[in-house]
Amino acid sequence: xxxxxxxxxxxxxxxxxxxxxxxxxxxxxxxxxxxxxxxxxxxxxxxxxxxxxxxxxxxxxxxxxxxxxxxxxxxxxxxxxxxxxxxxxxxxxxxxxxxxxxxxxxxxxxxxxxxxxxxxxxxxxxxxxxxxxxxxxxxxxxxxxxxxxxxxxxxxxxxxxxxxxxxxxxxxxxxxxxxxxxxxxxxxxxx
Numbered sequence: 001x002x003x004x005x006x007x008x009x010x011x012x013x014x015x016x017x018x019x020x021x022x023x024x025x026x027x028x029x030x031x032x033x034x035x036x037x038x039x040x041x042x043x044x045x046x047x048x049x050x051x052x053x054x055x056x057x058x059x060x061x062x063x064x065x066x067x068x069x070x071x072x073x074x075x076x077x078x079x080x081x082x083x084x085x086x087x088x089x090x091x092x093x094x095x096x097x098x099x100x101x102x103x104x105x106x107x108x109x110x111x112x113x114x115x116x117x118x119x120x121x122x123x124x125x126x127x128x129x130x131x132x133x134x135x136x137x138x139x140x141x142x143x144x145x146x147x148x149x150x151x152x153x154x155x156x157x158x159x160x161x162x163x164x165x166x167x168x169x170x171x172x173x174x175x176x177x178x179x180x181x182x183x184x185x186x187x188x189x190x191x
Contacts (some may be wrong), residue, residue, distance in 0.1 A: 001025045001160055003095035004072070005065060006033050006125065007103060009145060014040035015096070016148040023152075023160050025095060031055060031060045050091075063124040072096060072131040073178075078139045080111070096132035097142040100125040104184045121185055129174040136171035137164070143174050 003025040008012050009178055010033065017027055017037050017065055029045035037044045048054050051065040063069075071093045074081040085092065106112055106120040132141035141163055147170065154162045 001094045002004060002091060002180060003027055003097065004068065004093050004128065005097045006128065007097060007099045009099050010036050012145045012148055016152065017042055019152040020095065031059060031171055048124045055078050060123065063128055064088065072139055073135055084173055094126040095140045096128055098125045098128045100181055101141050103181060107188050117188065126178045133171035140167055141170050142172040143177050169184035
């Protein structure tokens with residue numbers, strides 16, 4: 001089992017990831033999240049080791065890669081999807097934990113000009129959340145630290161699996177979050 005973790009808000013993420021490791025998950029992470037997890041004593045596979053590419057463009061491109069997104073979006077019930085990822089050496093992700101750069105809070109920071117605010121627009125995070133939420137039939141999408149405890153409880157009860165009901169609820173939360181996020185950006189752009 002594999003979990004991709006990439007969070008701006010690192011509150012509780014080390015304990016959450018430790019619980020995932022205890023359940024048998026391999027951790028994949030990028031940038032600051034990977035460093036935070038490693039500092040907490042956890043073994044992490046870095047995203048660039050999965051993709052074969054370093055973070056690019058000042059961190060703008062990290063997770064936007066078929067080795068990440070195909071691993072999330074592959075439909076486990078379709079042989080052709082499983083054959084395609086196998087053909088390209090892509091491993092599946094069962095779990096995605098992402099929270100976004102706090103754009104809504106950044107607009108109130110007087111030290112950030114337009115260029116600074118543009119850099120607070122998260123691209124990869126919403127893409128990861130949307131991919132995981134779309135694949136809720138087999139992928140858990142977590143975007144809020146307040147869900148960590150409930151998710152871990154269910155994973156322990158299910159010996160590494162969750163109910164479709166929980167995955168569907170978390171998918172709804174993820175889509176609501178990305179919709180609100182995009183709305184805040186559109187509002188700012190419209191002045």
